[in-house]
Amino acid sequence: xxxxxxxxxxxxxxxxxxxxxxxxxxxxxxxxxxxxxxxxxxxxxxxxxxxxxxxxxxxxxxxxxxxxxxxxxxxxxxxxxxxxxxxxxxxxxxxxxxxxxxxxxxxxxxxxxxxxxxxxxxxxxxxxxxxxxxxxxxxxxxxxxxxxxxxxxxxxxxxxxxxxxxxxxxxxxxxxxxxxxxxxxxxxxxxxxxxxxxxxxxxxxxxxxxxxxxxxxxxxxxxxxxxxxxxxxxxxxxxxxxxxxxxxxxxxxxxxxxxxxxxxxxxxxxxxxxxxxxxxxxxxxxxxxxxxxxxxxxxxxxxxxxxxxxxxxxxxxxxxxxxxxxxxxxxxxxxxxxxxxxxxxxxxxxxxxxxxxxxxxxxxxxxxxxxxxxxxxxxxxxxxxxxxxxxxxxxxxxxxxxxxxxxxxxxxxxxxxxxxxxxxxxxxxxxxxxxxxxxxxxxxxxxxxxxxxxxxxxxxxxxxxxxxxxxxxxxxxxxxxxxxxxxxxxxxxxxxxxxxxxxxxxxxxxxxxxxxxxxxxxxxxxxxxxxxxxxxxxxxxxxxxxxxxxxxxxxxxxxxxxxxxxxxxxxxxxxxxxx
Numbered sequence: 001x002x003x004x005x006x007x008x009x010x011x012x013x014x015x016x017x018x019x020x021x022x023x024x025x026x027x028x029x030x031x032x033x034x035x036x037x038x039x040x041x042x043x044x045x046x047x048x049x050x051x052x053x054x055x056x057x058x059x060x061x062x063x064x065x066x067x068x069x070x071x072x073x074x075x076x077x078x079x080x081x082x083x084x085x086x087x088x089x090x091x092x093x094x095x096x097x098x099x100x101x102x103x104x105x106x107x108x109x110x111x112x113x114x115x116x117x118x119x120x121x122x123x124x125x126x127x128x129x130x131x132x133x134x135x136x137x138x139x140x141x142x143x144x145x146x147x148x149x150x151x152x153x154x155x156x157x158x159x160x161x162x163x164x165x166x167x168x169x170x171x172x173x174x175x176x177x178x179x180x181x182x183x184x185x186x187x188x189x190x191x192x193x194x195x196x197x198x199x200x201x202x203x204x205x206x207x208x209x210x211x212x213x214x215x216x217x218x219x220x221x222x223x224x225x226x227x228x229x230x231x232x233x234x235x236x237x238x239x240x241x242x243x244x245x246x247x248x249x250x251x252x253x254x255x256x257x258x259x260x261x262x263x264x265x266x267x268x269x270x271x272x273x274x275x276x277x278x279x280x281x282x283x284x285x286x287x288x289x290x291x292x293x294x295x296x297x298x299x300x301x302x303x304x305x306x307x308x309x310x311x312x313x314x315x316x317x318x319x320x321x322x323x324x325x326x327x328x329x330x331x332x333x334x335x336x337x338x339x340x341x342x343x344x345x346x347x348x349x350x351x352x353x354x355x356x357x358x359x360x361x362x363x364x365x366x367x368x369x370x371x372x373x374x375x376x377x378x379x380x381x382x383x384x385x386x387x388x389x390x391x392x393x394x395x396x397x398x399x400x401x402x403x404x405x406x407x408x409x410x411x412x413x414x415x416x417x418x419x420x421x422x423x424x425x426x427x428x429x430x431x432x433x434x435x436x437x438x439x440x441x442x443x444x445x446x447x448x449x450x451x452x453x454x455x456x457x458x459x460x461x462x463x464x465x466x467x468x469x470x471x472x473x474x475x476x477x478x479x480x481x482x483x484x485x486x487x488x489x490x491x492x493x494x495x496x497x498x499x500x501x502x503x504x505x506x507x508x509x510x511x512x513x514x515x516x517x518x519x520x521x522x523x524x525x526x527x528x529x530x531x532x533x534x535x536x537x538x539x540x541x542x543x544x545x546x547x548x549x550x551x552x553x554x555x556x557x558x559x560x561x562x563x564x565x566x567x568x569x570x571x572x573x574x575x576x577x578x579x
Contacts, residue, residue, distance in 0.1 A: 001027070001042065001043045001044065001045060002025040002026060002027050002032060002033070002040075002042050002043065002044035002045065003026050003027050003028070003044070003045055003046070003549060004025070004026045004044060004045065004046050004047065004048075004546075004549075004551075005023060005024070005025045005026075005040060005044040005046075005047040005048075006023065006024045006025075006026075006047070006048060006050045006055060006509075006511065007023050007037065007047055007048065007049050007050060007051070008021060008022075008023065008037045008049060008050055008051040009021070009022065009023075009024060009050035009051075009053055009054070009055035009511065010052075010053065010054050010055065010514075011024065011034065011055050011056075011501055012054055012055070012056045012478055012479055012482045012501075013056075013057070013500055013501040013502065014056065014057040014482055014483055014486040014487040014490075014499055014500040014501060015483060015487055015500055016479050016480060016483040016487075017479065018479060019054070019478065019479060021037055022034050022035060022036060022037065023035050023036070023037050023038070023039070023040050024055060024501065024509075025040055025042065025044065026507045026509075026546065026549045027549070028549065029506060029507055029548040029549035029550070029563070030504060030505065030506060030507055030549065031501060031502065031503055031504065031505050031506075031507050031509075032503065033503060034501065034502070034503055048544075050511055050543075052513075052514075053511050053512065053513055053514075053543060054478070054511070054512050054513075054514050054517075055501065055509060055510075055511050056083070056482045056486065056501070056509070056510050056512070057085075057482070057486040057487070057490075057498070057499055057500055057501050057505075057508060057509065057510070058083060058084065058085025058086060058486070058498075058508030058509055058510055058545065058546070058547065059082070059083045059084045059085065059086075059462045059485045059486055059510065060084070060085070060086045060087075060088075060445075060485065060486055060489040060490050060493075060495070060498070060499060061079055061084045061086070061087045061088065061445055061447055061449060061459075061462075061489075062088050062269065062303060062443065062445035062446075062489045062492070062493070063088060063091050063239075063269075063271050063272075063303055063445050063446045063447060063448065064076075064079070064087040064088060064089050064091070064447060064448070064449040064450050064451075065089060065091060065092075065094070065118050065120075065448060065449070065450040065451035066079075066087050066089050066149075066151065066449065066450035067089045067090060067094075067095060067096050067153065067450070068096060068114065068120060068124070068125055068128065068129050068450070069120075069124075069128075069450045070143055070147050070149075070151065071128055071129040071130065071142075071143070072124065072128035072129070072528070072529050074146055074147045074148050074149075074562050074564075075148040075149070075552070075558045076147070076148065076149045076151070076449070076450070077536070077558070078449075078457070078459045078460060078536055078537050078538075078539065079149070079447070079449050079459040080148060080149055080545060080547075080552060080553055080558070081538070081539040081542065081545075081553055081556050081558075082459060082460045082461075082462045082463045082519060082537075082539045082542065083462050083463060083510035083512065083539070083542055083545055084149065084449075084459070084462060085149055085150060085508035085509075085510070085545065085546075085547045085552075085564075086149065086150040086151070086152075086490075086495065086498060086508065086567070087149055087150070087151050087152075087449070088151075088152055088153075088154070088195070088489075088493065089151055089152070089153045089154070089450070090153035090154035090155060090156055090194070090195070090198055091154060091198050091239050091271070092117075092118075092156075092198060092200050092202075092205070092239075092241050092271075093156045093157040093158045093198050093199040093200035093205070093213065093215040093240075093241065094113070094114060094117060094118060094156045094158055094159075094198075094200075094213075095136070095139075095153065095154070095155055095156030095158075095159045095198070096110060096114070096129070096131075096133075096139060096159070097133055097134070097135065097136045097138070097139035097159060097189075098134060098135050098136045098139075098155075098159055098160070098163045098185060098189065099131075099133065099134050099159070099163065100134070100162070100163045100164075100166070101134045103166060106162055106163070106166075107131050109162065109207070109208065110159070110162070111125040111126060111208075112207070112208025112209075113158070113207040113208050113213065115208060116206060116207060116208045116210075116318065117205050117206065117207065117213060118448075118450075118451035118452065119318070119319075119451055119452035119453060119454070119455055120450075120451060120453060121453065121454075121528050121529070121530065121532035121533075121534075123528075123529060123530030123532050124528040124529040124530055124532045126529075126530075127529040127530055128528070128529035130142060135188065135189070135192065136155055136188070136189035136192055136194055137188070137189070137191075137192030137193070139153075140153065140192060140193055140194075140566050140568065143566050144566045145562070146562055147562055147564040147565075147566065148547060148552050148558065148561060148562045148563065148564045149547060149552075149564040150498070150508065150547065150548070150564050150565045150566075150567050151564065151565075151566055151567065152193075152195045152493070152566070152567035152568070152569075152572070152573070153194060153195060154194060154195045154196050154197060154198035154237065154239055155186060155189045155190070155194045155195075155196070155197055155198065156198055156199075156215075157197060157198065157199035157200070157214070157215035157218065157226070158200075158213050158214040158215045160182050160185055160186055160226075161174070161182065161214040161215060161217075161218070162214055163182075163185060164178050164181045164182045164185065165178055165214075169214035169217070170207065170211050170212065170213070170214050170217065171211070171217055172217065173217070173219065173222075174222065179222060179225060182222075182226075183225060183226065183229050186226060186229050187229060187232070187233075190229075190230070190232075190233040190236060190569060191233070192568070193566070193567075193568025193569050193570070193571065193572075194236075194568075194569060195235070195236060195237050195493070195567075195569050195573065196230045196233075196236035196237040196238055196239070196264075196266065196569070197226050197227065197229075197230055197237075197238055197239070198238075198239040198240070199215045199218070199223065199226075199239075199240050199241070200213060200215050200216065200240070200241040200242075201215065201216050201218070201240075201241070201242045201243065201253075201256075202216070202241045202242055202243050202245065202246070203216075203243045204243070204246065204323045205241070210332075220256055220259070223256065223260055224259055224260065224263050227259075227260040227261075227263040227264040228263045228264065230264040230266055231263070231264045231265050231266065233569060233570065234569065234570040234573075234574070234575050235494050235569040235570045235571075235572070235573030235574050235575050235576075236264075236266055236569050236573075236575070237266055237267060237268075237269070237492075237493060237576075238260055238261060238264055238266055238267065238268035238269075239268065239269050239270070239271075240257060240260065240268055240270055241270060241271065242256070242257070242270075243361075244286075245270050245271065245272065246274075246361045246362045246363070247274075247282065247361030247362045248281070248282055248285045248286065248361075249285065249286060249288070249289055253289075254288060254289045254292060257270070257289050257293065257300050258289065258292045258293045258296050258298055258300070259296075260298075261293050261296075261298025261299055261300055261578060262293065262296045262297045262298035262578070264298075265297070265298075265577055265578050265579050266299075266575075266576065266577070266578060267298075267299040267300070267301055267492055267576055267578060268293075268298065268299070268300050268301070269300075269301040269302070269303055269443070269492065270300070270301075270302060270303065271303045271445075271446045271448075272302075272303050272304060272305060272446035273286055273302040273303065273304040273436070273442065274304075274362050274365075274424075275304060275424070275429060275432050275433045275436055276365070276423075276424040276429055276432075277424070277426060277428035277429040277431075277432050278423070278424065278429070280432075283432065283436055286302055287302065287439065287441065287442075290302065290439075290441035293578075294441075297578060297579050298578050299441065299578040300441060301441050301442070301443050301492060302441060302442050302443070303442075303443055303444070303445045303446040304433070304436065304437070304442055304443075304444065304445075304446060305444070305445070305446050305447070305458065305461055306433070306437065306444050306461060306465040306468075306484075307461045307464045307465055307468070308422045308424070308425055309447075309456050309457070309458045309461070310419065310456065310457070310522055311419070311420060311455060311456045312375070312417060312418075312419065312454065312455045312456065312522075312524075312535060313366070313372075313417075313418040313419070313420055313455070314409075314414065314415070314416065314417060314418060315331065315338070315342065315406070315409045315414045315416070315418075316335065316409070316412075316413070316414030316415050316416075317454075318331075319455050320363065320366060320455070321363075321366060323363055324351075324354060324355045324360050324363045324366070324367075325354050325357070325359050325360055326350070326351065326354035327351060327354065327355070330342070330347065330351065335413055335414055338414065339410045339413075339414065342406045342409075342410070343406060343407075343410065345403075348402055348403065348406065351402075352367070352402060355367040365420075365422070365423055365424065366420055368420070368421075368423055369390055369401040369402045369405050370389070370390055370391030370394065370401035371389065371390070371391065371420065371421040371423065372389070372390045372401075372405060372418050372419065372420050372421065373387065373388070373389055373390070373418075373419040373420075373421060374386055374387065374388050374389075374390065374393075374408060374416065374417075374418065374419075375416070375417030375418060375419050376415075376416070376417040377408070377411075377412055377416055377417075378412040378413075378415045378416070379411045379412045379413075381411040382408055382411050382412055382416065385408060389421075390404055390405050390408075393408070405418070430473055430475060433475070434475040434476065437475075437476065437484065443484070443488055443489060443492060444461075444465070444484045444485060444488070444489075445461075445489060446458070447459050447461055453528070453532075453533070453534035453535065454524065454532075454533045454534055454535060455535070456522075456535065457522040457535035457536065457537050459537065460519030460520075460522075460537040460539070461519075462485055463512075463517050463518055463519045463539055463540065463541070463542065464518060464519040465481060465485070466478070466481050466482070466485075466512075466517050467517045467518035467519070467540075467541075469481040470514050470517065471515075478514070486499045486500065487499040487500055491576070492576065493573055493576070494573040494574040494575060494576040495567070495572065495573055496572055496573060496574055506548055506549075507546055507548060507549035508546065508547055508548065509544075509545070509546040510542065510544070510545050510546075511542075511543045511544045511545075512541050512542045512543060513541040513543060514541075515541070516540055516541030517540065517541035517542065518540040518541060519537050519538070519539065519540065520537050520538035520539070520540055521537065522535045522536070522537045523535065523536055523537070524536075538556055539553075539556045540556075542555075542556060543555060547561075547563050547564050548563045548564065548565060549563070550563035552564075
């Protein structure tokens with residue numbers, strides 16, 4: 001007997017094949033039958049009429065930071081609401097495990113690092129997760145059986161270094177014995193089901209003390225040794241971040257990526273390829289790494305977002321503006337000193353010079369201050385400014401845009417919420433995106449879901465992209481769009497029997513209304529442990545989501561089911577060899 005029969009749905013199976021109308025039956029967590037409407041003879045416990053609706057495989061998000069959130073939010077909201085049934089975590093070199101049992105203080109260091117580098121609430125990290133593990137396997141076991149999505153995790157290089165080297169992980173180099181211990185720890189994690197290695201050498205990543213995170217101190221030999229270890233385990237991967245990911249790779253960064261992927265014989269993915277027609281040289285330069293990797297026996301895949309993710313900025317709290325060269329030291333001052341510095345014309349002039357320099361990389365996109373929109377305000381002096389564009393206010397006041405923005409924020413003691421309007425929302429940039437998405441070494445993703453919680457909300461990229469393909473710019477067909485969000489990432493990660501609607505595959509499914517599917521406006525909510533804030537976005541037109549055959553979402557409301565699986569390398573992933 002079938003558990004559930006979805007009748008008359010327009011099935012987009014994830015392979016890119018043309019959509020067909022069919023009945024789809026689920027049994028024991030799998031897709032048991034796909035048949036012409038009305039021809040299924042087997043009895044069923046429940047059914048629904050899906051006429052006029054699209055049935056697609058559950059979406060796969062290749063770059064998230066749900067490592068902690070899943071403990072207090074097993075539904076990985078809002079990703080699950082937007083049809084995401086499988087998430088890849090443990091990215092950018094940052095994981096909550098392993099933790100050295102001889103140094104209980106390492107858990108506090110990890111929490112403070114995650115709060116700083118990934119914009120997670122420190123209170124939520126302290127109160128929302130049990131922190132009752134030491135090994136990576138124990139961390140996976142702590143999540144097993146209690147999540148509503150399928151989740152797989154890389155091992156963070158920072159955690160490996162911290163476990164073995166302690167405080168010396170920041171600034172130090174491992175001895176031969178320490179490197180051997182690190183490799184043994186890494187092998188143990190992969191044997192327990194870790195997907196492989198994630199690491200960062202990005203200048204934008206600092207720990208809770210403001211120091212470069214541990215993996216930034218690793219030399220090429222250490223990275224290659226870890227990459228070679230990946231090759232010894234089935235179904236494993238590499239994920240890496242370097243400074244050039246934010247703009248354009250240096251020759252040394254390209255060489256490092258190529259050597260790592262070739263040494264592992266596994267794909268390496270990086271985040272995120274920013275596509276902007278105003279910088280036409282960026283995409284070709286970034287894809288040089290992929291071309292060289294193929295020649296060397298490796299594969300390098302660039303992640304890129306198919307939407308423009310709105311960002312919430314502030315001069316009062318840590319955000320992307322802090323990552324502009326020279327800005328961090330000013331924006332890190334106590335508020336009264338910060339305001340005094342920002343009001344100094346010479347300081348502002350130097351800040352703007354640094355912000356528009358080549359070294360600012362992709363953050364140059366944030367420096368068009370006249371295009372900023374004022375969000376929430378908190379003082380009588382700023383009454384009526386919410387929703388207005390800074391350029392217009394500056395013209396009225398006879399000020400330069402940045403000067404005007406500073407005065408508005410100073411009136412609120414820097415609490416003002418700022419919304420930068422994207423500079424790359426032009427037809428040429430969208431045409432370049434559509435072309436780039438079809439490159440064999442470019443994949444959609446990079447949401448950072450679970451991180452930067454009160455600053456951005458990338459999780460709804462799936463529904464917003466499909467809505468745009470159906471009713472907006474129409475830069476990809478529905479079948480192409482679904483394949484990009486399902487089978488493409490499933491194939492990269494070697495997910496076993498996921499990413500397609502096919503008989504025998506796991507029943508990870510999303511049913512949606514093609515006339516309505518979209519994502520609602522990002523709004524600030526306070527639903528994290530400790531009443532901490534985050535940005536959320538409602539799913540529009542998503543009728544239901546099934547994870548392993550169990551209904552997890554119905555009309556944007558979680559059902560309470562926790563049918564997700566912790567996906568472990570080898571058992572749930574196959575090797576995707578580059579050779």
